[in-house]
Amino acid sequence: MIKGFLFDLDGVIVDTAVFHFQAWRKVAQKLGGDFTEAQNEQLKGISRTDSLKKIIEWTQAEVSVLQFQELQEQKNRWYLDLIGGLGPEDALPGAIEFLRRTYSQGILIALGSASKNAPMVLEKLGVTELFSAVIDGNNVINGKPHPEVFLKGAEALGLEPSECLVFEDSIAGVQAAKQGGMSSVGIGEAETLNANIHFESLGETTPELLAAQF
Structure with missing residues (x-):
């Protein structure tokens, strides 16, 4: 029986991919x-550290340990500047309504995101109070597809992994859910995500239907 929902943030609840793109491009x-x-x-779905490693590999740049840290911090400053005006109206279609309905049904809610800025984004969206636990890049050592973020989310809710349903938009996130022994709902392209069930957005389904299905 499903008792808890674990949500990725970006691409599931809100889409800040364009802001990440602009900051990483800089x-x-x-x-x-x-x-x-x-x-x-x-x-x-992967961490800021691993993202920067990939960009350094793609650009074939030589970067010292100090420069690596400075680049991470600079990227985050650029990103924070870009999302400064974020608000509830920027949530993806049906996302906030889905979260509120989930909460009202007594289903526990946790966030499982690689982003260290996740708590701030939730606050800007006005949904912080709906989450019983927030597991983000500050709480985990291993990034997705390692299941650590979702296993910690289940633990924080006091649930077994089999009692949790994961909502993800990334291949790495769906893989993390599977490795953690959890079913997954893919938000986005079905042919690439390979989740248990797929929707274009949270607005296409209801928490009651999903909880009953798994």
Whole structure:
């Protein structure tokens, strides 16, 4: 029986991919290269550290340990500047209504996101109080597809992994759910995500239907 929902943030509840793209592109250009939208798609669901490692590999730049840290911090500053005006109206279709309905049904809610800025984004969307637990990049050592973020989410809710349903838009996230022994709902392209069930957005389903199905 499903008792808890574990949500990825970006691409499921809100879409800040364009802001990540703009910030990472500045980093790539600073390293003397460029950064495409296709490359940005490859960074979905993985940590800032691992994302920067990929960009350095793509640009073939030589970066010291100190420069690596500075680039991470600079990217985050650019990203935070870009999302400064984020609000509830920027949530993906049906996302906030789905979260509120989930909460009203007594289903526990946790966030499982690679983003260290996740708590701030939830606050800007006005949904912080709906989450019983927030597991983000500050709480985990291993990024997706390792299941750590979702296993910690289940633990924080006091549930077994089999009692949790994961909502993800990335291949790495769906793989993390599977490795953690959890079923998954894919938000986005069915043919690439390979989740248990797929929807274009949270607005296409209800928590009651999903909880009963799994």
